[in-house]
Amino acid sequence: MATQLPYQPPDPAAPWYVAGLAFECARCGRCCAGPQEGFVWLSRANVRSIAAHLGLPVGQVMGLYIRRVDGQYSLREGPLRRDCVFLSAGGTGGRACRIYDVRPGQCRTWPFWDANLADPASWAAAGVRCQGINRGAKFTFEEIERRRKATHARRR
Secondary structure, three states: OOOOOOOOOOOOOOOOOOOOEEEOOOOOOHHHOOOOOOOOEEOHHHHHHHHHHHOOOHHHHHHHHEEEEOOEEEEOEOOOOOOEOOEEEOOOOOEEEOOHHHOOHHHHOOOOOHHHHOOHHHHHHHHHHOOOEEEEEEEOHHHHHHHHHHHOOOOO
16 A cells, blocks of 8 residues: 655745646747737847748848847837738638748747746736647646746847
8 A cells, every 4th residue: 555645735935837837839820910019039040040041141131020129139020010020821811920940939938928927817818819828738837937938048
């Protein structure tokens, strides 16, 4: 007979998502769409990867798709809807990222951003916009934290 350990209450200092969260990208493009202005921060390596992916010179990519904000680089947005400049109509009626294979780290870490992880209500609010939240594979606390911290990685 196995020895049963006494009940251990959850650590009150642990984040609310310590048991993990489910997410599976639905490729709907809503995380890349306005109407709010946003910033997708880029490193120089991101810019080079995007240029190579598009088959364009870095200078042309800088002029067409990237803006400087407080001395850093960010993807441009459409002037009316504030959608990411790389968000385009997808083949199935949805929308798709034209640089998905080389998308910046900030895009790769969605939805595990501080604002979405602040509390259960913030996660639920993100779920109203994003079809993939609370669906699909469950990410462990460790994986969520890895992605959350990668969102803050230095962009230069």
